[in-house]
Amino acid sequence: MxxxxxxxxxxxxxxxxxxxxxxxxxxxxxxxxxxxxxxxxxxxxxxxxxxxxxxxxxxxxxxxxxxxxxxxxxxxxxxxxxxxxxxxxxxxxxCAEIRRRSAAQDAGLVYLGRDPEDRHYGRYRIPECGHEVRRQFEIIERAAAGKTAIRCETCLQAREENEARRQGWTRLGPDPLGNPNYRLYRHDACGHEQRIAVTNMSWGQCDCATCGESWTAKPSTIYLARITLPRAGRTVLKLGYSANPEKRFRHQLGLPEDAQVTFLRLLAMPTGHAACAAEKRAHAELGRRFPQAVIPPKLYAGQIKVVSEIYTPWLLPEIERVLTRIARDIASPDGARAA
Ligand SMILES: [Zn+2]
Ligand SMILES: [Zn+2]
Ligand SMILES: [Zn+2]
Known part of the structure; x- marks a missing residue:
């Protein structure tokens, strides 16, 4: 050939x-x-x-x-x-077309044809997910030789969005400063937007400049608060964690002026990371055991800036029990998780 x-x-x-x-x-x-x-x-x-x-x-x-x-x-x-x-x-x-098709096959792709816009580019389908990508022929040759990998941008973005969501952030788009390893995110808890490295986000090392820097390493507090929203005519319980709940609570949650906040319990945690992990486990357990106690977000939309983890007042004794267990786990880390 x-x-x-x-x-x-x-x-x-x-x-x-x-x-x-x-x-x-x-x-x-x-x-x-x-x-x-x-x-x-x-x-x-x-x-x-x-x-x-x-x-x-x-x-x-x-x-x-x-x-x-x-x-x-x-x-x-x-x-x-x-x-x-x-x-x-x-x-x-x-022969050129055959060669491009076979290079695509060797790279694990389906060749769809040349890019009409640029003679150096071809269009390919990724069989695993069915998405279409556009790549230089030279890159496909390299991928066919095992020198590089072809990743699907569409799937990558979906994965990043998911990782961010798990950490309480929303992936907004590429880094405004153009660093390919960074993205622009919005902190769901406070609405603050900032650049964070993708790897740090996936590991949960995403310190919000508004809520407190380096929260992962600094001491943190798990709180249980009772919030009364006069306009909604509703009292709810909020379980969460924060580097400084008493100072920043209203701002973080975007509460209305007339909201009344009472902290029922403040549990000191050694690090933000430990607080985050314990809080997530607590929500998972409460949500699983008492799904009817989780207040649907539409009932407090526009009143509290969170999308979940708001409970009805009658769940108080159960939440107290979970918090007591977290306190015990913190006191004796070796015996943690066994309970
Ligand atoms: Zn030929
Ligand atoms: Zn894909
Ligand atoms: Zn924040």
Whole structure:
């Protein structure tokens, strides 16, 4: 098979029922021009040269300078200048396409065709997820050789959004400062937007500049608060953690002016990370055992800036019990989790 670089690109034109691949850079030349055979002899030594380079000369086309070359490997007809045949190895449009398809296959992708916008790019489908990606042919060659991996941007974004959600953040988009390892996130608890490295987000090392820096390493507090919302005519319990609940509580939760807050319990935790983990376990347990005590977010929408973890007052004794267990686990870390 003839070795073919990514360029030039060819476009198909019809000649006597056969498809002729003409250089795309001649796009300004109307298709009909190529489909006209040029009445001139094809010298024997031209045919010999063509054979030696893997082609048969099918016809002279358009004018005295151009030849329709049939590939002896794949049968595709490609138009080249007679000069190119004499002085270089003409590219076969068919073999190039086969090569791109096979490179895609070796890279674990399905080749969908060239990118109409850029001759260096192709369109591919990722079989695992069905999404379409656009890549340079050169990158696909490297992937086929195992030198790089082709990742799906669509799936990657979904994964990042999910990781952020687990940590209480919303992934807003790429880093405004252009660092490929960072993204712009919004802290769900306080609404603050900031850049965070993707890896740090996936490990939960996402310190909010508004709620307190380095909360993961600094001491933190798990709180249980009773919130009365006069306008909604509702009293609820909120279990959460914060570096400084008493100071920042109202702001973090975006509570209305008339809301009344009473802290029923404040449990000192050694680190924000421990607080986060214990709080998440507590919510998982309470939600599982008492689903009817979890107040649907629509009942406090616009009053409290969180989307879950708000409970009815009657769950108080159970939450107290969970908090007592967390306090005990903290006091004797070895025996933790066993309870
Ligand atoms: Zn060929
Ligand atoms: Zn995908
Ligand atoms: Zn925050």
């Amino acid at each position: 003839c070795k073919t670089p990514a360029s030039p690109a060819f476009q198909p034109v019809s000649l006597d029922g056969r498809t002729l691949h003409v250089p795309r850079r001649s796009a300004h030349v109307p298709a009909e021009t190529w489909a006209v055979t040029y009445n001139g002899p094809i010298p024997d030594h031209w045919q010999k040269t063509a054979h030696a380079k893997g082609f048969n000369i099918l016809a002279r086309v358009r004018d005295r300078y151009h030849l329709a070359l049939e590939c002896r490997v794949c049968g595709t007809v490609t138009v080249h200048k007679a000069f190119t045949l004499r002085t270089a190895q003409p590219a076969c449009a068919g």
